[in-house]
Amino acid sequence: MWGGAVSAEGPLGISGLDYEIGGRRLLSAMDLSVGAGESVAVIGPSGSGKSTLLNLVLGLIKPLSGQILVSGQDMSALRGSKLTRWRQQHIGMVFQFGELLPELTPVENVALPALLAKGDRGEAFKRAEELLLSLGVPVGTTATADLSGGERQRTAVARALMSHPCLLLADEPTGALDEQARDQVADVLFNVPGQDGCGLLVVTHDASVAERADRVLELSQGKLVDATIRGAA
Numbered sequence: 001m002w003g004g005a006v007s008a009e010g011p012l013g014i015s016g017l018d019y020e021i022g023g024r025r026l027l028s029a030m031d032l033s034v035g036a037g038e039s040v041a042v043i044g045p046s047g048s049g050k051s052t053l054l055n056l057v058l059g060l061i062k063p064l065s066g067q068i069l070v071s072g073q074d075m076s077a078l079r080g081s082k083l084t085r086w087r088q089q090h091i092g093m094v095f096q097f098g099e100l101l102p103e104l105t106p107v108e109n110v111a112l113p114a115l116l117a118k119g120d121r122g123e124a125f126k127r128a129e130e131l132l133l134s135l136g137v138p139v140g141t142t143a144t145a146d147l148s149g150g151e152r153q154r155t156a157v158a159r160a161l162m163s164h165p166c167l168l169l170a171d172e173p174t175g176a177l178d179e180q181a182r183d184q185v186a187d188v189l190f191n192v193p194g195q196d197g198c199g200l201l202v203v204t205h206d207a208s209v210a211e212r213a214d215r216v217l218e219l220s221q222g223k224l225v226d227a228t229i230r231g232a233a
């Protein structure tokens, strides 16, 4: 089992995490930490609880017991608008299907969270454009629906980075892509910790994506164990 001390300073520290659903113990005394500038991939069979783990980190569901620190803050201790604000300010999330609004342009999609949070409009559009250009996404007037699958996922990465999160989560970020687009999105995603200094936690079925991470862990019977993937560091 991979343990590791829970750091109050790092992007993510999980200790002794237990979670049950429908009378079934899904996570059991799980420990995990993700350091600044580090990437961790979690693999595991379907139904083993990988997405549930991300939902717990986001504070969308509460653990039975144990502690989840995001940027030093115990997520279980926060409720309502405080929890929402902490999540918005410290965590970026990339979903399998991007979860973008198809009729908006990529810049509008990326700027939207900042606009909804009543941020400065000009600054939001400027940062959105810079982020998209840095990730190789065209910033014209094309609707997001008309972009390629890979461009859409890179737009989703840009949106997740908009708030300068200390922790970036990704749930099957390349699951809907062909091989070439998968590699481009994985390049972009795994560059982020080195460039921004945030921690990256990626859940994936794809060994060629997982092996890019600094550490690969397998979720097995409620615990994270070291996984050896050919070519993994």
Ligand SMILES: Nc1ncnc2c1ncn2[C@@H]1O[C@H](COP(=O)(O)OP(=O)(O)OP(=O)(O)O)[C@@H](O)[C@H]1O
Residues within 6 Å of the ligand: 021, 022, 026, 044, 045, 046, 047, 048, 049, 050, 051, 052, 053
């Ligand atoms: N709200 C819920 N009610 C009942 N069971 C649930 C609920 N949410 C998740 N589960 C169950 O918990 C288990 C873990 O689900 P989860 O989505 O975390 O798995 P996963 O490892 O991400 O799977 P996949 O790789 O297929 O996405 C599954 O058996 C799922 O059916």
